[in-house]
Amino acid sequence: MENEVAHYSELAMNLVMLHGMNVLGALLTLIIGWMIAGWARKAVSRMLGRSSRIDVTLTSFLSSAVRYIIIIFTLIAVLGKFGVETTSLVAILGAASLAIGLALQGTLGNVAAGVMLLIFRPxxxxxxxxxxxxxxxxxxxxxxxxxxxxxxxxxxxxxxxxxxxxxxxxFSAHAIRRVDLLIGIGYNDNIDHAIQQIGSVIDADERALKSPEASIFVGELADSSVNIVVRVWTESANYWPLKAALTKNIKHKFDEKNISIPYPQQDLHVITMTK
Incomplete structure (x- = not known):
């Protein structure tokens, strides 16, 4: 009886020594892997944070991805301590990743596009x-x-x-934008006088930049009007307010100076046939 007890005690001690070392090694591997994952996440976040072109969202995503990848490999190494065939596990994970990637092809494409947008910042x-x-x-x-x-x-x-x-x-990429207007006047109106009055309206508005200089010229001789092209530069934030103001003030100036703005019209000639 005492021999059997001694035998089982020795067997239990051997098992504890064998698996205890495996458990200790697994715990040590897990702790080290966890610490490396945290350090790698901070290092990636710090490195990407130095670039003004990389968004905070992308920085958080990539640093978290690095952390989880290291944790996954750490868990695989821990399982290997207990005799689990990690090669088969890696193959299974690879096949599962491929299946998930095919199933979420559109979603992953959006993620890849989001990463590119966050990096290049168009x-x-x-x-x-x-x-x-x-x-x-x-x-x-x-x-x-x-x-x-x-x-x-x-x-x-x-x-x-x-x-x-x-x-x-x-439309907001550059600091300044060009306001383009097409103003029509009648064929009987003085072109130079009309251009001069348009220039006075532009000069009176402080939102119109002096440099680059505004351009005012005859664009075409249309069916019902002589079309004058007006190109004025302004700050991007003032684009729409300036365009609306110039359109209104040019109309007021033309009314004041008796310069007509014709509407489309056609001349109808009636020919009377007599016997």
Whole structure:
């Protein structure tokens, strides 16, 4: 009886020594891996944070992705301590990742496009853009979608894949923009006098920049009018207010100076046939 007890005690001690070392090694591996994952996340976040071109959202996403990748490999190493066939596990994870990637192909495409948008920054929050057939002010740029608000404050959600895969027109990218107007006068009006009056209206508005200089010239001799092209530079924020003000004030100035703005018309000639 005593021999059997001694035998089982020795067997239990051997098992404790064997698996105890495995458990200790697994715990040590897990702790070290967890610490490395946290350190790597902070290092990536700190490195990406130094660049003004990389958005905070992208920084958080990439640093978290690095952390989770290290944790996954740490768990695989821990399982290997207990005799689990990690090669088969890695193959299973790879196959599962492929299946998930195929199932979420569109979603992952939007994520990839979101990453590209956050890196290259073709626009930023607050810019007025035209992208994927939609126009509006950018309210939010995430990893999956871009949120726009139309001038009448309607929310538009556009998948990033559509935004990145099409041309992007950013109306707020540059500090100044050009206001283009087409003003028609009658054929009987004095062209030089009309151009002079348009110039006086532009000079009276402080929002019109002196440099680059405004351009005023005859664009075409149309069917019902002589069309004068007006090109004025202004700060981007003043584009619409200046355009509206110039249109209104030029009309008032023309009325004051008896310069006509003709509307489309046709001359009808009636020929009477007599016997």
């Amino acid at each position: 626009f930023k929050i607050g810019d007025f853009i035209d992208a994927a057939g939609q126009s509006g002010t950018v309210k939010d740029l995430g990893l999956f979608v871009t949120e726009l608000a139309t001038p009448d404050n309607v929310q538009i959600i556009v998948p990033n894949g559509m935004v990145w895969g099409a041309s992007i027109k950013n």
